[in-house]
Amino acid sequence: MTDTSDILVVGAGIVGVSTAIWLQRSGAAVTLIDRDEPGSATSYGNAGILATASIIPVPTPGILLKVPGMLFNNKKPLFLRLSQVPRLLPFFYKYLRNSNKYSVSKISNALSYILHDSVEQHFEIAKGTKAEKYITTDDLIVGYADKKAYESDKYSWDLKEKHGHKFSILDQRHLAKYDKNLENKFGFAVQCMNHGSIIDPGAYIGELFKSFLNNGGKFLKSDVKDFLFDGSNNLIGLVTNSGDITCNKAVLTTGAWSAGLAKILGARIPLVSERGYHVEYHSPNIKLKAPVMISDSKFIIHSMQGRLRCAGLVEFGGLSDVTSYKPFELIENKIKTLFPELKYKRKTRWMGHRPSTTDSLPVISVSPKYKNVWLGYGHQHIGLSAGPKTGKLLSEIILSKNTNHDLSIFSANRDGLID
Ligand SMILES: Cc1cc2nc3c(=O)[nH]c(=O)nc-3n(C[C@H](O)[C@H](O)[C@H](O)COP(=O)(O)OP(=O)(O)OC[C@H]3O[C@@H](n4cnc5c(N)ncnc54)[C@H](O)[C@@H]3O)c2cc1C
Numbered sequence: 001m002t003d004t005s006d007i008l009v010v011g012a013g014i015v016g017v018s019t020a021i022w023l024q025r026s027g028a029a030v031t032l033i034d035r036d037e038p039g040s041a042t043s044y045g046n047a048g049i050l051a052t053a054s055i056i057p058v059p060t061p062g063i064l065l066k067v068p069g070m071l072f073n074n075k076k077p078l079f080l081r082l083s084q085v086p087r088l089l090p091f092f093y094k095y096l097r098n099s100n101k102y103s104v105s106k107i108s109n110a111l112s113y114i115l116h117d118s119v120e121q122h123f124e125i126a127k128g129t130k131a132e133k134y135i136t137t138d139d140l141i142v143g144y145a146d147k148k149a150y151e152s153d154k155y156s157w158d159l160k161e162k163h164g165h166k167f168s169i170l171d172q173r174h175l176a177k178y179d180k181n182l183e184n185k186f187g188f189a190v191q192c193m194n195h196g197s198i199i200d201p202g203a204y205i206g207e208l209f210k211s212f213l214n215n216g217g218k219f220l221k222s223d224v225k226d227f228l229f230d231g232s233n234n235l236i237g238l239v240t241n242s243g244d245i246t247c248n249k250a251v252l253t254t255g256a257w258s259a260g261l262a263k264i265l266g267a268r269i270p271l272v273s274e275r276g277y278h279v280e281y282h283s284p285n286i287k288l289k290a291p292v293m294i295s296d297s298k299f300i301i302h303s304m305q306g307r308l309r310c311a312g313l314v315e316f317g318g319l320s321d322v323t324s325y326k327p328f329e330l331i332e333n334k335i336k337t338l339f340p341e342l343k344y345k346r347k348t349r350w351m352g353h354r355p356s357t358t359d360s361l362p363v364i365s366v367s368p369k370y371k372n373v374w375l376g377y378g379h380q381h382i383g384l385s386a387g388p389k390t391g392k393l394l395s396e397i398i399l400s401k402n403t404n405h406d407l408s409i410f411s412a413n414r415d416g417l418i419d
Helices: 014-025 063-071 082-097 101-115 118-126 130-134 147-151 154-162 172-178 201-214 259-264 325-338 380-398
Strands: 007-010 030-034 078-080 135-144 167-171 188-198 218-221 224-229 235-240 243-246 249-252 271-282 292-294 299-304 307-316 346-357 363-366 373-377
Touching: 007 014, 014 030, 014 118, 014 201, 014 373, 014 380, 030 201, 063 078, 063 082, 078 082, 101 154, 101 380, 118 130, 118 135, 118 188, 118 201, 118 380, 130 135, 130 201, 135 147, 135 172, 147 154, 147 188, 154 167, 167 172, 172 188, 201 218, 224 259, 235 249, 249 380, 259 271, 271 325, 271 380, 299 325, 307 325, 325 346, 346 380, 363 380, 373 380
Parallel strands: 007 030, 007 249, 030 218, 078 307, 135 292, 249 373
Antiparallel strands: 135 188, 167 188, 224 235, 235 243, 271 307, 271 346, 292 299, 299 307, 363 373
């Protein structure tokens, strides 16, 4: 048994590393645990957008009519592995029931709270570390085939506007003026202001992690299998593949792999992996002025350090590491059509697991059963953006500081249906 009086943070993605840093800044002794290198799972391969306006969940009014057409068309950005369907049906029942206007409005309010200051939150957590150099302030361009396609998203744009997000409409001529690389690529576009980006998410989290170690934090490379409790419902330790570890407090930030461990801690909210894909073109001859979301293909093209990363899509395919070839084909064919002039030295492919809940909201909460364990996972498409703020909120509730905000909508006790 390894003895420690520390707070143990299990899972070192952007959420876990941020939580560990905020706890450390408040004076706590913290040990991070991960079975892998910090920042090497989902937080590594995302599109890198600090998505302040991504407050609209995937299920919105009308989605039920669109889904069948999307599933049976390889050019559409939604994929489903048939072997997963029986396991996913209870999830889909709640997930799709949250697509009504009332639920979407409540979800958007909650997402707005954790996203509106993402850029500032990243600058704050990275301040004085080498991670700072990976943060940029950017626009996000959303490119549409034509104005009609833009108008079909009007519901989402209106809701974003209601939350105070600033946009400019760019016709073809103005888009070409904005970025010569985008000339004749889209019939219509929206320039979203007040966004940011991380130009190398893996390296960025690596630097945040180094700063945590330099300030006295500890790291254990272990796979956490279970928890140890005393007779009074207090957590007293973790069971890992390298032995048992004692602790005073623990935080579960294991992203898409959280369901099993969170269930032991009393969480009710359903969680699945919403897989996403990226293709990277290394040493490209194109450098975009700002990241671009290709609206009909639902992936983002982002000029990151030394490469063009094209990342996004949705595949409900479970937690296995086996990838599907169709999402890669969709990205690569779209890029060939849109940027036939693209030249590069080599291409790499990646698949990752977004942690997605039925109400598209993360869990930021104390365990419903054990008073000295907290949970922070389920950040679906926005975890890179919301990671630092989640870490700060968790550190505040763990150390009993005032958060001045009602976090009940993020409770682990909810059943994932907004009503
Ligand atoms: C293609 C794609 C594009 C995306 N684009 C964006 C974007 O532009 N902007 C944005 O904000 N978000 C984006 N996201 C979402 C974002 O990447 C995730 O929400 C976020 O990375 C989740 O972070 P996390 O720390 O919760 O999980 P992770 O980064 O997955 O970290 C979880 C960690 O827990 C560890 N772990 C799991 N189980 C155990 C265990 N039992 N014992 C020990 N360790 C364990 C894992 O090894 C891992 O390191 C995207 C996601 C994808 C897939």
